[in-house]
Amino acid sequence: MSARHRHPLLMPLLLLLLVLAACGSVTLGAVPISPERMLAVMMGGGDDVARAILIDLRLPRMLLGLLVGGMLGLSGAALQGYLRNPLAEPSVLGASNAAALGAVCAMYFGLAQMHLLALPLLAILAGMIAIGGLFLLAGPSESPLTLILAGIAIATLAGAGISLSLNLSPNPFAAMEIMSWLMGSLENRSYAHVLTALPCVLVGAALLIADGRTLDALTLGEDGAQALGVDLKWARLRLMLGVAIGVGGAVAVSGSIGFVGLIVPHLIRPLTDRSPSAILLPSMLGGAALLTFADIGVRLIPTTSELKLGVLTAMLGVPVFLVYLMRERRLW
Amino acid sequence: MVTVRTKEMGVHLGRHAAVRGVTLDMPPGQLVGIIGPNGAGKSSLIRAMLGLVRLSAGSVAINGRDVAALSRQEIARHIAYLPQGQTLHWPLAVERLVALGRLPHLGPLSRLTPADEALVDAALARADVLHLKGRIATELSGGERARVLLARALAVGAPALIADEPLASLDPGHQIDVMELLSAEARSGALVVTVLHDLGMAARYCDRLILMDRGEAVADGPPMQVLTRANLARVYGIDAWIGEEAGRPVILPLSRV
Numbered sequence: 001m002s003a004r005h006r007h008p009l010l011m012p013l014l015l016l017l018l019v020l021a022a023c024g025s026v027t028l029g030a031v032p033i034s035p036e037r038m039l040a041v042m043m044g045g046g047d048d049v050a051r052a053i054l055i056d057l058r059l060p061r062m063l064l065g066l067l068v069g070g071m072l073g074l075s076g077a078a079l080q081g082y083l084r085n086p087l088a089e090p091s092v093l094g095a096s097n098a099a100a101l102g103a104v105c106a107m108y109f110g111l112a113q114m115h116l117l118a119l120p121l122l123a124i125l126a127g128m129i130a131i132g133g134l135f136l137l138a139g140p141s142e143s144p145l146t147l148i149l150a151g152i153a154i155a156t157l158a159g160a161g162i163s164l165s166l167n168l169s170p171n172p173f174a175a176m177e178i179m180s181w182l183m184g185s186l187e188n189r190s191y192a193h194v195l196t197a198l199p200c201v202l203v204g205a206a207l208l209i210a211d212g213r214t215l216d217a218l219t220l221g222e223d224g225a226q227a228l229g230v231d232l233k234w235a236r237l238r239l240m241l242g243v244a245i246g247v248g249g250a251v252a253v254s255g256s257i258g259f260v261g262l263i264v265p266h267l268i269r270p271l272t273d274r275s276p277s278a279i280l281l282p283s284m285l286g287g288a289a290l291l292t293f294a295d296i297g298v299r300l301i302p303t304t305s306e307l308k309l310g311v312l313t314a315m316l317g318v319p320v321f322l323v324y325l326m327r328e329r330r331l332w
Numbered sequence: 333m334v335t336v337r338t339k340e341m342g343v344h345l346g347r348h349a350a351v352r353g354v355t356l357d358m359p360p361g362q363l364v365g366i367i368g369p370n371g372a373g374k375s376s377l378i379r380a381m382l383g384l385v386r387l388s389a390g391s392v393a394i395n396g397r398d399v400a401a402l403s404r405q406e407i408a409r410h411i412a413y414l415p416q417g418q419t420l421h422w423p424l425a426v427e428r429l430v431a432l433g434r435l436p437h438l439g440p441l442s443r444l445t446p447a448d449e450a451l452v453d454a455a456l457a458r459a460d461v462l463h464l465k466g467r468i469a470t471e472l473s474g475g476e477r478a479r480v481l482l483a484r485a486l487a488v489g490a491p492a493l494i495a496d497e498p499l500a501s502l503d504p505g506h507q508i509d510v511m512e513l514l515s516a517e518a519r520s521g522a523l524v525v526t527v528l529h530d531l532g533m534a535a536r537y538c539d540r541l542i543l544m545d546r547g548e549a550v551a552d553g554p555p556m557q558v559l560t561r562a563n564l565a566r567v568y569g570i571d572a573w574i575g576e577e578a579g580r581p582v583i584l585p586l587s588r589v
Contacts, residue, residue, distance in 0.1 A: 084422070213435060213440075216432060216435075219432065220421075221417075226382075227411075228436055229404045229407070229409070231404045273428055274422050275428055
């Protein structure tokens with residue numbers, strides 16, 4: 001049965017892309033390092049400059065690209081399945097905006113300078129508070145609409161908070177710092193960031209990846225799914241916690257990176273039988289590969305200051321919308 | 333074998349009392365038709381039997397056990413449910429859709445076994461849609477889709493089946509096919525409960541009819557006893573010609589009273 005869920009070459013292809021992205025992320029960058037020097041570092045030797053660049057800069061950056069991208073792709077796929085809406089993406093529950101607000105607060109109040117992890121930890125805390133708010137607002141109903149409305153309320157509130165911090169920021173440089181963080185980047189991240197994001201992503205992914213069958217059953221609507229033995233209240237709880245923890249952790253270390261969670265499931269879906277369960281794992285792998293490739297892109301595209309990751313992924317998102325629009329209008 | 337009993341059951345949708353004081357005993361081997369005008373509480377009644385809505389009064393028991401105390405999966409294994417309408421949120425292939433019927437029998441990580449696949453094929457065959465295998469369910473005609481969804485409910489292989497308006501959007505031939513199939517299920521020992529709008533079909537095939545009016549079960553018995561001119565005038569507000577064919581009533585609605 002499982003062989004028919006997906007195109008037989010989909011998973012091998014995604015794994016290949018993942019390996020290529022990971023290798024590219026370590027080997028490509030602003031400072032060229034010759035293959036001999038890389039090999040020396042991999043063997044445990046090598047010169048200090050090459051070691052510092054490869055091990056301390058590029059390797060954590062690559063790991064974060066995989067973690068953040070994988071979480072965004074998986075969350076997007078799970079949310080699209082749960083909400084039965086192909087335009088759903090990880091930010092729909094408001095957790096990513098809330099996490100961004102937490103990070104912005106850390107910058108605004110100067111906590112970010114006091115400790116390297118003050119910003120990501122505050123972002124995760126804000127994401128957790130947002131889940132609490134989501135529970136209170138959405139209530140126990142099974143309808144996806146209440147969840148969307150509650151998510152929009154939280155996202156709007158967090159967005160207002162971010163705008164307020166820009167509005168009240170004491171000087172243009174502080175505002176610029178916040179703006180720049182909000183655009184999303186994996187620049188200058190350390191293993192501390194990897195270790196902050198890792199548990200969040202692991203917990204979040206574990207909560208989401210096991211719910212494929214529930215999402216499949218929801219093809220028949222809420223009554224249909226429940227009559228097939230699905231306990232929607234628990235499914236909804238797992239989904240909310242999984243997205244909020246995972247995406248909160250991802251945003252905390254990378255800033256707001258949109259569209260990965262939206263695009264990737266759409267790229268994967270045509271290569272599967274279109275059941276929600278079939279796209280979960282591939283979307284995770286695809287998201288990891290896509291974000292890591294995008295991160296290589298921002299390093300290699302020559303601009304005066306490094307291009308921000310969120311800007312590039314937003315640009316990638318536009319063609320996907322256009323293709324959808326053209327299909328709806330039957331132009332293509 | 334499944335018996336469903338309701339006792340003084342009430343359901344509120346918001347402030348509106350959709351079902352009031354309904355007491356029913358549904359033993360196995362019966363084809364039970366639930367009839368009544370729009371908004372009479374038919375769908376709420378069967379949703380309550382499945383534990384899909386919270387009761388505001390009374391109780392529902394499946395094989396003597398309170399529905400509220402049963403897990404979703406236990407209910408799902410006892411009663412297959414074909415909801416009203418043809419909601420399909422993703423363009424799944426027909427066989428994938430019908431295979432969803434096996435979900436109540438799968439463990440959290442187990443896959444469909446060849447036995448499950450055989451049951452899926454059998455369900456497709458019984459609903460006369462085996463030839464639609466490989467087609468995308470959302471691209472089928474209304475009638476084909478209705479039968480595929482019926483196959484999905486049959487694939488559960490539960491000892492009871494509750495179907496909400498299974499004849500909607502079917503042509504007369506396929507309406508007869510579906511009623512024959514539901515009747516055969518009941519003959520083989522299943523409890524089959526179905527909401528019907530077509531009084532002719534209800535009269536011809538059901539062993540027992542429950543007439544709902546404004547949330548209450550106002551008549552319950554063999555079609556001949558339930559489908560009287562007085563009942564039809566009172567509940568539906570119609571005058572109907574009632575004939576007889578092979579011991580069963582034939583109903584022809586004529587006019588409003």
